Amino acid sequence: MAVVVNEGPYTHQASDTAYQFTKAALEKGHEIYRVFFYHDGVNNATRLTVPPQDERNVQKNWSELAEKHGLDMVVCIAAAQRRGILDDSEAKRHGKGEGAANLAPGFRISGLGQLIEAGIQADRLVVFGD
Amino acid sequence: MSDTKRFLYVNRKAPHGTVYALESLEVVLIGAAFEQDVSLAFLDDGVFQLIKKQVTTGIGVKNFAPTYRALGDYDVKKVFVERESLEERGLSEDDLMAITHENDDEEDVSSVEIVDRARMAEIMAAQDVILSF
Amino acid sequence: MSTLHTVNKSPFDRGSLASALAHALPGDAILLIEDGVVGARAAAQKTADLVQAAMPACSLYVLGPDLAARGIPVTDVVGGMTVVDYAGFVDLVAGHDRTQAWL
Numbered sequence: 362m363a364v365v366v367n368e369g370p371y372t373h374q375a376s377d378t379a380y381q382f383t384k385a386a387l388e389k390g391h392e393i394y395r396v397f398f399y400h401d402g403v404n405n406a407t408r409l410t411v412p413p414q415d416e417r418n419v420q421k422n423w424s425e426l427a428e429k430h431g432l433d434m435v436v437c438i439a440a441a442q443r444r445g446i447l448d449d450s451e452a453k454r455h456g457k458g459e460g461a462a463n464l465a466p467g468f469r470i471s472g473l474g475q476l477i478e479a480g481i482q483a484d485r486l487v488v489f490g491d
Numbered sequence: 492m493s494d495t496k497r498f499l500y501v502n503r504k505a506p507h508g509t510v511y512a513l514e515s516l517e518v519v520l521i522g523a524a525f526e527q528d529v530s531l532a533f534l535d536d537g538v539f540q541l542i543k544k545q546v547t548t549g550i551g552v553k554n555f556a557p558t559y560r561a562l563g564d565y566d567v568k569k570v571f572v573e574r575e576s577l578e579e580r581g582l583s584e585d586d587l588m589a590i591t592h593e594n595d596d597e598e599d600v601s602s603v604e605i606v607d608r609a610r611m612a613e614i615m616a617a618q619d620v621i622l623s624f
Numbered sequence: 625m626s627t628l629h630t631v632n633k634s635p636f637d638r639g640s641l642a643s644a645l646a647h648a649l650p651g652d653a654i655l656l657i658e659d660g661v662v663g664a665r666a667a668a669q670k671t672a673d674l675v676q677a678a679m680p681a682c683s684l685y686v687l688g689p690d691l692a693a694r695g696i697p698v699t700d701v702v703g704g705m706t707v708v709d710y711a712g713f714v715d716l717v718a719g720h721d722r723t724q725a726w727l
């Protein structure tokens with residue numbers, strides 16, 4: 362299965378629903394080929410959030426799920442550039458200064474082709490959005 | 492065994508109020524390189540993405556409408572627009588921009604097909620992968 | 625060959641439920657999630673009629689955790705709709721040939 366997340370954390374339920382779905386699918390023994398973050402979905406991948414202690418940490422949920430199951434979580438580079446989600450190489454390439462990189466663990470930045478490829482390789486593709 | 496899949500891009504929102512029209516078009520263009528069987532569906536308010544003469548200078552955003560006209564260059568030949576969605580909104584095919592592609596005889600032919608709701612449902616049911624934005 | 629249609633917004637907010645139902649074919653399933661579960665309430669006559677009309681040709685489902693989160697008891701749900709959890713959601717995705725999100 363492939364999962365697409367079109368919205369960022371907290372403002373829309375999409376990311377939470379996608380997370381619960383992905384977790385349930387993995388628990389049932391399904392293979393999740395890729396989780397692809399597009400549009401504001403790229404905002405799930407910033408390491409800079411500081412949500413209240415008594416609330417879920419959406420970014421950590423995803424990072425920990427990825428670590429536990431070896432999930433491939435891809436953040437679209439075009440959408441990420443628009444919204445300021447950068448890994449070390451992107452931060453350097455665009456001269457954003459030391460320490461600017463904000464990509465959280467478990468996510469990688471790549472092209473839209475990864476979304477199409479996920480659609481080709483997976484048996485099912487599910488979109489979570491607004 | 493071919494691994495060509497039928498991809499449908501579903502567009503149901505008007506342009507500019509949200510980013511989905513622009514960013515879904517970007518997927519279509521990048522996706523062209525994968526040579527899959529691509530169709531685009533415009534229904535509900537999505538039909539507004541294809542209206543002629545969009546002028547965006549007043550709202551200060553880039554006008555990406557001309558990109559739809561380049562779809563033929565990206566080998567996208569199937570653009571389905573829902574008749575009922577047009578009619579409910581008092582629109583007709585004449586309000587839509589021309590989108591063409593070159594056929595096998597190198598003639599420019601229209602890529603746009605107006606389909607009724609029942610046919611749109613059948614088109615959707617024939618796809619392998621449905622991308623909604 | 626069948627489709628699972630997901631609807632995540634309330635029918636009072638968006639036309640997505642009506643649009644999904646207008647495009648669903650016999651044998652398809654419709655799953656209401658997130659704010660879309662508002663459309664599962666039997667007491668809202670207009671939307672209950674819409675949902676009921678889709679059955680039995682289509683199978684209707686609603687995500688239990690989203691009902692509970694919004695204080696909608698399972699007993700308030702339109703008759704004939706099946707309440708599922710996330711595991712059930714996964715089964716629905718696996719059990720239909722494609723999933724279409726009506727956003």
